Amino acid sequence: MVQKLEIHDDLDSRAREVLREIILQHIASGEAISSRTLAKCGRFHLSPASLRNVMADLEDLGYLQQPHTSAGRVPTDRGYRFFIDHMMNATRLSEEERHSIDDQVNHASQIEEVLQLTSKLLSTLSDQVGVVFMPTLLQFTVRSIDFILVAESKIICVIVGSNGVVVNKVLETRLTFTRDELEKIGRYITAEFSGLTLDAIRRRLIRMTEAERALHDDMLKKTIALGIEAVNDVAPVEHDLYVEGASSIFLKPEYADANSMRRTFLALQEKEKLIEILEQFLSEDGLQILIGSESDFTQVHNFSIVARRYGNQAAPLGMVGIIGPMRMEYARVAPLVDYLGRALSSKIEEEQERKQ
Amino acid sequence: MVQKLEIHDDLDSRAREVLREIILQHIASGEAISSRTLAKCGRFHLSPASLRNVMADLEDLGYLQQPHTSAGRVPTDRGYRFFIDHMMNATRLSEEERHSIDDQVNHASQIEEVLQLTSKLLSTLSDQVGVVFMPTLLQFTVRSIDFILVAESKIICVIVGSNGVVVNKVLETRLTFTRDELEKIGRYITAEFSGLTLDAIRRRLIRMTEAERALHDDMLKKTIALGIEAVNDVAPVEHDLYVEGASSIFLKPEYADANSMRRTFLALQEKEKLIEILEQFLSEDGLQILIGSESDFTQVHNFSIVARRYGNQAAPLGMVGIIGPMRMEYARVAPLVDYLGRALSSKIEEEQERKQ
DNA sequence: ATTGGCACTCAACAAGGTAGAGTGCTAACC
DNA sequence: GGTTAGCACTCTACCTTGTTGAGTGCCAAT
Structure with a gap:
């Protein structure tokens, strides 16, 4: 209730619609969004000038920012956070996709296969980097x-x-x-x-x-x-971390220049760091979304992480998730991670029951 | 003998010295080598102008090339090939290095550990990409x-x-x-x-x-x-390929720009292609060096591959090798690959004997 | 055979200039 | 009051131009 009031205080429904549209367009194009392109989209029956006023307000409140004076606006971390918490309607996965996932997951038999397959599915279906984490046998x-x-x-x-x-x-x-x-x-x-x-x-x-x-x-x-x-000293002292689709990073315009490409790639190599971040959320239930400055890791490289625990409530087994630029299709990625987390959980549970 | 004659025909001893010096300097710096820098090194008591004549000859014969008119010269594939076949004196590994390698290899016990360790050693000791290939159990x-x-x-x-x-x-x-x-x-x-x-x-x-x-x-x-x-359908239908140190590529000046970085990285991801190339040499004995245009793979990305079979003569087990830019320290890399190939072979043989 | 000298070429860099996109602000409009 | 056209302003991206320096090829002198 407190939150709702705050929202109402901050943003009237028009401002929210504008913020939403800017975020959607920015996610789709990667460009900064100007008042003119916003006006042209037709959802607002307002002139660019009026939209500029709204956008200036949104900037004052910290939801948007300008890369430079004569550029359009880009969502801030806070903008994304607001979008995800209050304005995103996650599209469910299509029947087909769910079937396809279930089929593939059920077809694999070794746990390791299942984990690797899951990370691959996460990556290919989202066109981002997919990660699956399984703590050491210890x-x-x-x-x-x-x-x-x-x-x-x-x-x-x-x-x-x-x-x-x-x-x-x-x-x-x-x-x-x-x-x-x-x-x-x-x-x-x-x-x-x-x-x-x-x-x-x-x-x-x-x-x-x-x-x-x-x-x-x-x-x-x-x-x-x-x-x-x-x-004593059993082999897998290390945790298992499957990172799939790192190359997808190289096709995103935000990592087009050599420097950020290098930095980004090296960051993804640092498995310990990634594990540390994922482990943080092992104790928490439900879908976790980490945006930009909200974590060391995501801050440096403008990453977002969408992750979820798998395993049953009593015994969490590990984490599945997606890493990508802050500008990612949360509405699609979120249900994907959620569904694969559930699929993996039930697959493992089912295995275990059969072994009793 | 035929070859020696040909060499004599093509290159007198001065030309050979010049070629050698250019290659060494280019390997060290990555820059195109000019007649002036060559004169300054002191090994030739000749003016830049004279060296220019020699260099022009070497270019005509296809051992050197100019990136553009007012640049120095860079070795061609053919230049490197000549260097490796006739002019390289491979430095032996130091006592220390050999000990360090032996120690580490002997310490590992699982085969998989040994293979991974070997690829890591190849990579760190050469500062290039190390690969170890083990064919499927099949x-x-x-x-x-x-x-x-x-x-x-x-x-x-x-x-x-x-x-x-x-x-x-x-x-x-x-x-x-x-x-x-x-x-x-x-x-x-x-x-x-x-x-x-x-x-x-x-x-x-x-x-x-x-x-x-x-x-x-x-x-x-x-x-x-x-x-x-x-x-039936036993798990490792796939071959095992350990690729270590891909990030070293990103620090080489020849792959500094975003495009070649992307292409290079994607190429290293294509394990099937790599395996195909390595498998070609499973039947051949001794150290193999593949330069630039000599193979599809190395051509496209200006790679060279230095590789060697491991396992005993009767039963070759797989390949170890290094992938890097054409400009690499062959004199150092060659003995490294050779030594690690031998070390791996004897390690495995020793294991097998103990199992009899 | 070797070398100094000289004209020529070309990449790399810097400086200046233009176009275009986008903003903020103000004054007029409904 | 909210909305909007107009305008001055800002800043990037790009193109053009000029300059510098490195390097070459060739020729004539040694």
């Missing part, structure tokens, strides 16, 4: 651990996480095992420790090492040793 | 196949290739198996089929399906069915 609980004998001292350890990710790691060990022993050890460890995080498993195993000194059970000793090796 | 023989039960109808299949690559694939099947059965099936299939390619295994299994109709052995039936599922 943050999830383990569903099972198994061991396969490859050679005398070479054992492959396969860990399946509660997020469905399958990780394998080659262990080299001085201990020798038969296939049967490994089979049993896998069963034992899975039965005993599934549902815990890797870290918790490691701590338990280490505690067991101490307790077991007294027992002198050789098999148990070997089991614990192998378990610790498996859990 | 081209190698299989060392072992194992199955792990995850849930009722969900089985993870782990395939280890003779190249050391470990692939896992989640199978969904209507058949039900106990862990023990899967254990046995894995042993059976590995014993029966290791040493064959995936394709050969598939064909044998299919032949068995037909033969087995008469037998009515339920277990064998299930084994074959599962085997076919495992082998």
Whole structure:
């Protein structure tokens, strides 16, 4: 209610319409919008001069700005923010698009495939950069651990996480095992420790090492040793981040010159930074839109980020999103990110249920 | 001998020295080299005017060219080719560098890690784009196949290739198996089929399906069915290509303008094209250097590619290499690629021996 | 064979000038 | 009151022009 009042105070309905039209036209063309082009569009039965007055007001209020004196106006961060919060009517995805997405997502089977596909879909359907983020296995609980004998001292350890990710790691060990022993050890460890995080498993195993000194059970000793090796320093210490369609950046006029192209590209390479920003929103529900100066990252390069959590409420798994210039078709991108987030969530949930 | 004569015919020793100096200076500076700068370097006790005569000859023979009338000279593809074939003395890597490389390579354990590390080393040590190519598992023989039960109808299949690559694939099947059965099936299939390619295994299994109709052995039936599922359509249909350091391109003056930056970047994205070029040289031994117009790919973007096969003679595994502007420090890059190729080969061979 | 000298060419840069787009303001209009 | 035509003003983008400096090719002298 407070907000509504404020809006009413700031902008009468005409000013809002003008702001809206400027933003839409700017998103479509990338150019600064002048009073004349605005008048020509026909939605206002006003002369350029009158529109100039309105535009001057909008500029005073911080919704628009002029790149230079004799140029038209461009929306500010604040302008976009207002547009998104109060004036955007997101178009739903068409039936066709939804079907096409569902089809493709359902066709993939490995989690990694699904994640990559999602980032690709985000990118191609929006013509922007698509990102999908999946935190490291370290943050999830383990569903099972198994061991396969490859050679005398070479054992492959396969860990399946509660997020469905399958990780394998080659262990080299001085201990020798038969296939049967490994089979049993896998069963034992899975039965005993599934549902815990890797870290918790490691701590338990280490505690067991101490307790077991007294027992002198050789098999148990070997089991614990192998378990610790498996859990220790498991491969994906890094988070997984799929960034797709970086080249789309190079076709946008706002990044046409060599310098911003370089800077932009290098920024997208900095996965740690991106992850940091996406992680911020892991705890928040619903669609997140970050505009221009609202974040370090988006500020420097005039980016906007539209992102959403995936996974179910109880256990958020990661983030999906789109990165692009501030001037992007939010009305189209927002539902796209939302839908793909949901699709990914239900796909994963469905997988998990089937595994029960 | 024929070649030597030709050289002698074309270029006397002074001309060769001049060509060499021009190429070295151009590699270092990226600028066109004028007769004056050449005279100033002191290696020739000649005036600019005399050098101009030599340079004009070299231009007539196609080793040099002028970007425009009042500019210095730049080496042509042919100039570089001559330089590399007859005049380059490759500097060996320093003891330190060799140690550092060996250390890092030995530290990695998973094949994938090693490959990625190698491409990173190639890139950072040369300040160019590093690439490592590993053909799909389909081209190698299989060392072992194992199955792990995850849930009722969900089985993870782990395939280890003779190249050391470990692939896992989640199978969904209507058949039900106990862990023990899967254990046995894995042993059976590995014993029966290791040493064959995936394709050969598939064909044998299919032949068995037909033969087995008469037998009515339920277990064998299930084994074959599962085997076919495992082998069919295995995950990495694609080749693996690690491209590292693409951003280094953006710092080279030859790609400073927005257009060539865009084109260059997009070219590096086209992995299929790159793979096609690298595959061409899988059958050839020793260091390969491809300059400018010598290939479609390198022509368009003024690239050179320095590459080398890795793996042992009997079984080539893939290619390592560097991509950069024609103007690159071949004398340094060549031994680097060569050494990393060898390092990678012996690392993999060593792994394989240990696995016997 | 080598070299100094000289005319010539061309890219790169700077300066000046013009056109056009767009604004803000004011005064007139409804 | 809101609306609008008119006008002076501003600023960018672009074109033109001139200048500078680097570099060449050629010729005649050494």
